[in-house]
Amino acid sequence: ILTTDLFREYKIDFRPNYILMLVTSAIYVGLVYYFGVKSSIIENLELIKNLLLVPMLLSVFVIDYKKQIIPNRLNLTMFEVGLVIAFLYGFSNVAITIDMLFGMLIGGGIFLIITLIYGKEAMGFGDVKFMAALGLYFGFVNTALISLTSFLLGAIIGIMLIVFKVKKSNEYMPFGPFIVMAALICIFVPSEILLNVLKTIFTLGISK
Numbered sequence: 001i002l003t004t005d006l007f008r009e010y011k012i013d014f015r016p017n018y019i020l021m022l023v024t025s026a027i028y029v030g031l032v033y034y035f036g037v038k039s040s041i042i043e044n045l046e047l048i049k050n051l052l053l054v055p056m057l058l059s060v061f062v063i064d065y066k067k068q069i070i071p072n073r074l075n076l077t078m079f080e081v082g083l084v085i086a087f088l089y090g091f092s093n094v095a096i097t098i099d100m101l102f103g104m105l106i107g108g109g110i111f112l113i114i115t116l117i118y119g120k121e122a123m124g125f126g127d128v129k130f131m132a133a134l135g136l137y138f139g140f141v142n143t144a145l146i147s148l149t150s151f152l153l154g155a156i157i158g159i160m161l162i163v164f165k166v167k168k169s170n171e172y173m174p175f176g177p178f179i180v181m182a183a184l185i186c187i188f189v190p191s192e193i194l195l196n197v198l199k200t201i202f203t204l205g206i207s208k
Helices: 002-009 018-035 045-067 072-089 094-118 125-163 176-188 191-202
Strands: none
Touching (some): 018 045, 045 125, 072 094, 072 125, 125 176, 125 191
């Protein structure tokens, strides 16, 4: 309902998009296979969290790509759901809840610093709020990994778009889709593996 309302509000065609439906279905199947279904709600929190998050991530991807904006209502919904999930985690492990709150701080903090230094041309406040909300779902370490991965994806894909003349070098490219792709990668790739890959890339293979 939220996605349909937002698509209507921003005049995005929300008729059945079979590619988007197929992508969503594939991700859902992947989540169930990857996390499995356990016996209690607390044990299934990781699966439930990601099942709730994926539609919001895909909505950010579509809206930011088409309209260069991440709606406040969408960020607020992500934030509210994330707080509820963090609260539920507290019943089994308070340390996880604290980690999720730190993730919110580092996610919003990194992007806020970039925005204040380089201005809205580099990073919009919608991206700042989006990363802060996303931090509630991923915690401190994974949020930092998402940030690094999104910058890497943005650089690689941005250069490719310019080389193949899809975009001009001075043309604005929304950053939300790169964050979404990085978040999806972080869901399915263990943090240790992703960290090692990023270290190898950013240090040009010097660090092992």
